Structure formats: structure tokens, C-alpha cells
Amino acid sequence: xxxxxxxxxxxxxxxxxxxxxxxxxxxxxxxxxxxxxxxxxxxxxxxxxxxxxxxxxxxxxxxxxxxxxxxxxxxxxxxxxxxxxxxxxxxxxxxxxxxxxxxxxxxxxxxxxxxxxxxxxxxxxxxxxxxxxxxxxxxxxxxxxxxxxxxxxxxxxxxxxxxxxx
Amino acid sequence: xxxxxxxxxxxxxxxxxxxxxxxxxxxxxxxxxxxxxxxxxxxxxxxxxxxxxxxxxxxxxxxxxxxxxxxxxxxxxxxxxxxxxxxxxxxxxxxxxxxxxxxxxxxxxxxxxxxxxxxxxxxxxxxxxxxxxxxxxxxxxxxxxxxxxxxxxxxxxxxxxxxxxxxxxxxxxxxxxxxxxxxxxxxxxxxxxxxxxxxxxxxxxxxxxxxxxxxxxxxxxxxxxxxxxxxxxxxxxxxxxxxxxxxxxxxxxxxxxxxxxxxxxxxxxxxxxxxxxxxxxxxxxxxxxxxxxxxxxxxxxxxxxxxxxxxxxxxxx
Numbered sequence: 001x002x003x004x005x006x007x008x009x010x011x012x013x014x015x016x017x018x019x020x021x022x023x024x025x026x027x028x029x030x031x032x033x034x035x036x037x038x039x040x041x042x043x044x045x046x047x048x049x050x051x052x053x054x055x056x057x058x059x060x061x062x063x064x065x066x067x068x069x070x071x072x073x074x075x076x077x078x079x080x081x082x083x084x085x086x087x088x089x090x091x092x093x094x095x096x097x098x099x100x101x102x103x104x105x106x107x108x109x110x111x112x113x114x115x116x117x118x119x120x121x122x123x124x125x126x127x128x129x130x131x132x133x134x135x136x137x138x139x140x141x142x143x144x145x146x147x148x149x150x151x152x153x154x155x156x157x158x159x160x161x162x163x164x165x166x
Numbered sequence: 167x168x169x170x171x172x173x174x175x176x177x178x179x180x181x182x183x184x185x186x187x188x189x190x191x192x193x194x195x196x197x198x199x200x201x202x203x204x205x206x207x208x209x210x211x212x213x214x215x216x217x218x219x220x221x222x223x224x225x226x227x228x229x230x231x232x233x234x235x236x237x238x239x240x241x242x243x244x245x246x247x248x249x250x251x252x253x254x255x256x257x258x259x260x261x262x263x264x265x266x267x268x269x270x271x272x273x274x275x276x277x278x279x280x281x282x283x284x285x286x287x288x289x290x291x292x293x294x295x296x297x298x299x300x301x302x303x304x305x306x307x308x309x310x311x312x313x314x315x316x317x318x319x320x321x322x323x324x325x326x327x328x329x330x331x332x333x334x335x336x337x338x339x340x341x342x343x344x345x346x347x348x349x350x351x352x353x354x355x356x357x358x359x360x361x362x363x364x365x366x367x368x369x370x371x372x373x374x375x376x377x378x379x380x381x382x383x384x385x386x387x388x389x390x391x392x393x394x395x396x397x398x399x400x401x402x403x404x405x406x407x408x409x410x411x412x413x414x415x416x417x418x419x420x421x422x423x424x425x426x427x428x429x430x431x432x433x434x435x436x437x438x439x440x441x442x443x444x445x446x447x448x449x450x451x452x453x454x455x456x457x458x459x460x461x462x463x464x465x466x467x468x469x470x471x472x473x474x475x476x477x478x479x480x481x482x483x
Binding site: 055058059063064066067068072073074075076104105107108109110 | 208
């Protein structure tokens with residue numbers, strides 16, 4: 001399967017996010033991929049936008065089963081969430097469970113005016129009534145397929161697809 | 167040898183002692199604690215990790231501070247908490263430890279935080295409980311107090327991140343201290359190259375050198391150029407027989423004053439597990455001085471206890 005170039009997708013969602021920015025907008029990246037994308041977007045926009053990052057591991061519904069795989073990254077939302085229009089950024093949208101967990105965590109910081117979700121790729125397979133608002137590309141994948149975003153030492157993004165035949 | 171604290175996959179099952187815990191697990195606990203430090207600064211000081219779980223604090227020996235910090239930690243993880251001061255309840259009516267524990271298991275508690283005056287009592291309980299229950303040692307006799315040891319190294323790491331380049335001195339009643347053993351194990355496991363103990367001979371256990379520490383009986387020599395001074399509480403309530411001439415005499419020789427602290431590095435930090443005996447092991451001007459990190463220790467203690475509970479609760483299903 002021909003995968004899209006994540007750098008092209010990044011440019012696309014950056015343009016879409018820029019078009020949506022308002023005075024009370026704020027950007028929040030989800031560890032790890034969402035934070036890489038967030039940092040790249042901030043570099044491009046060269047604007048002083050309130051931003052933060054979170055690791056929704058502690059809010060996941062499968063915590064008792066998965067535990068904390070590696071030590072989670074500290075969440076850091078250094079601005080007042082209340083009445084902000086938050087654009088939540090993640091790399092790949094799949095079941096929607098990470099998004100739900102992230103939204104729950106944001107609400108523990110305060111009451112935002114709105115939350116929209118921006119992702120590089122929607123791979124299909126939502127298990128909750130949640131869908132991304134800003135999408136770079138839609139690629140329908142099977143549950144046995146594992147799509148991963150990675151970042152090289154120069155900050156460039158790469159996509160890889162693995163087939164797990166269990 | 168099988169470590170009763172770890173399950174078959176090498177994951178933490180109970181926290182009984184720092185002794186024998188691999189560096190990987192210690193680092194995992196400390197890194198996880200970093201994520202919990204910020205929780206107390208939010209609007210809602212809670213994360214839902216232990217929602218629907220019951221944590222039972224069983225204290226066969228009193229300790230207000232330790233019990234309170236465990237209670238806050240469990241509540242910030244959204245657990246329900248039951249506190250039991252067994253000293254004042256069934257045991258005085260003749261119930262055995264295991265009967266007390268069995269009753270709490272029948273009430274569907276998920277995690278026990280246990281303090282007991284006898285060394286080894288917490289291990290004994292851990293061997294007895296079914297697989298789905300985790301035990302945290304909150305201090306047993308002279309043996310171990312692992313969460314205190316962990317919060318102390320967490321505090322050291324926060325102020326002095328380069329652990330491989332540190333000189334740490336523990337001062338005072340090492341003999342009766344369960345904290346000292348936990349601290350020594352944690353510091354050496356995390357790669358601190360030089361750990362010293364400074365105490366009168368009567369307050370040192372025999373063979374303390376075998377723990378990998380250098381022994382000093384003089385504050386001036388012992389504190390020279392150290393980065394961290396960890397004071398120990400003079401365990402007067404544990405003191406039997408004439409190990410010390412008097413509290414005043416002790417303060418003169420081993421009490422931490424500004425003057426003695428000046429032998430350490432100028433940016434050295436001063437720690438104390440509390441409760442402090444001001445004017446016995448530490449002078450008030452040092453305890454309240456700018457090098458003291460005694461109150462941050464308390465704050466970090468909550469994050470570290472949250473981390474331990476979170477790790478024990480995760481991945482158990």
C-alpha cells in the first residue's frame with residue numbers, strides 16, 4: 001500500500017488549523033505523535049498561541065488491563081483552559097478512546113468553550129461517537145494492520161505500516 | 167531467588183522493600199511520580215486511575231503523617247479509602263493479624279497499605295493474600311519503609327538530577343531507622359557513587375559497611391563536600407538502654423547546625439523524614455533555612471505514593 005507523505009499531510013492540517021484560529025484558541029498535543037505535530041505547527045505558524053501537551057494514559061478505559069506501559073509523560077497545560085477554543089492534536093485517529101480520555105483530562109483543568117480534533121490520518125474503526133474535525137487523509141485499515149508515526153532526529157515525520165498476522 | 171514483590175513477568179506486585187528491586191522498577195516509579203506532581207496544581211486534583219477500587223490503610227502502629235499522605239495519594243487517584251487503626255480496634259480484643267486481613271479481604275478491598283511494629287510482618291501478610299490484592303509496606307519494625315526511601319531519592323533527583331555524581335550523607339540513628347536502610351538501597355541502586363553514614367557507634371548496626379556505605383563518627387569529616395544531607399529522626403521511642411548520654415549531648419556532637427552544615431557544599435540540600443526533633447538532631451535555623459527541602463519532601467511523598475499505587479493497580483487484570 002502506498003502511504004501518503006506525512007510532511008504533506010502536516011502542511012495540509014496546518015493550513016486548516018490556521019484558518020480556524022481565533023483570539024481564544026489554544027493547541028493541545030497528545031503524546032507522543034500529537035506533540036511532534038504540535039511543535040511543527042507552532043514552528044510554521046510563528047505565532048504566540050497558548051499550547052500544552054497531555055498523556056491521556058491515566059484516563060484510558062483500559063488502564064486496569066494495560067497499566068502504564070512505560071512511565072507516562074507529564075501532562076503540561078500551562079494556560080487557563082476555561083473558555084478556550086481548544087484544538088486537540090493527535091497523529092492517528094482509530095477507536096476514539098484516546099480522544100475520549102484526553103477530553104476527560106482537559107475537563108479536569110477547566111471548562112473549555114469548545115474542543116475540536118485535528119489528526120494527520122483517520123484510519124477508520126471508531127468505537128465511540130467521536131470523529132476528527134480536521135483530517136489530513138483518510139485510509140481505511142484492518143484491525144490487524146498497525147500504522148505508526150515516527151520522528152527522525154531532524155524532526156521529520158515518517159509513517160510505517162505493519163501487518164500482524166496472529 | 168524469587169522476589170515476592172515481583173510477578174512472573176517481573177512487574178511490581180507488592181512494594182515491601184527497596185532491597186532487591188531492579189533499577190528499572192525504581193526508575194519507573196520515579197518517572198511515573200513526575201507525572202503526578204502536577205495533578206495537585208489542577209482545578210480538579212484527581213485522576214481516575216483507581217476509580218471504584220478500595221484502598222485500605224491498616225496501621226498496627228500509629229503514624230499520622232504517613233497514613234495521611236497515603237490517604238491523600240489514594241484519594242487523588244479516585245480510590246475509596248478506609249483507615250484502620252488496628253492498635254485501637256480488634257487486635258486489642260484478641261484478633262490475629264491474619265483474621266483482621268481476612269475480614270478486610272471479605273469486604274473486597276483491592277490494596278492494603280500496612281504499617282506494623284514488627285519487622286517482616288508486612289511480608290507475612292503479602293504471602294497470605296490472594297493474587298488480586300497488592301500490599302504496600304508503610305513501615306515494618308526496623309526493616310523497611312520503601313515509600314519514604316523512594317520519596318527521598320525522588321527529592322534528591324529533583325534537586326540534583328545527576329545522581330552518578332553525588333555525595334550523600336545520612337546522619338543519625340541508623341540503627342533504629344527503617345528509612346535509612348531503604349534510602350541506602352535506593353541511592354546505591356540508582357548509581358549514587360558515595361553514600362556516607364555519620365553516627366555514634368552505638369547508633370550504627372553492626373556490619374553497616376556491607377550496605378556499601380562509608381562510616382564516619384565525626385560531623386566535620388563526614389559532611390565535607392557532600393551534596394545532600396539526610397537527617398534521621400532520633401528514635402527516642404525506640405530507644406532502650408543507655409545508647410546516648412543525653413539529648414543535649416547528642417545535639418552538640420551530631421545535631422545539624424548552620425556551622426556544621428557549612429562543611430558541606432554551599433548548594434547542599436538538607437532533608438529530614440519527619441517528625442523533626444528540633445534542637446536534638448537538627449537546629450531550627452537549618453530546618454527552616456534556605457537549604458532545607460523538608461516540606462517539598464512531604465509534597466513529593468504524595469506523588470511518589472500515587473505512582474506506587476498506580477503501578478500496582480495497572481496491568482493486573
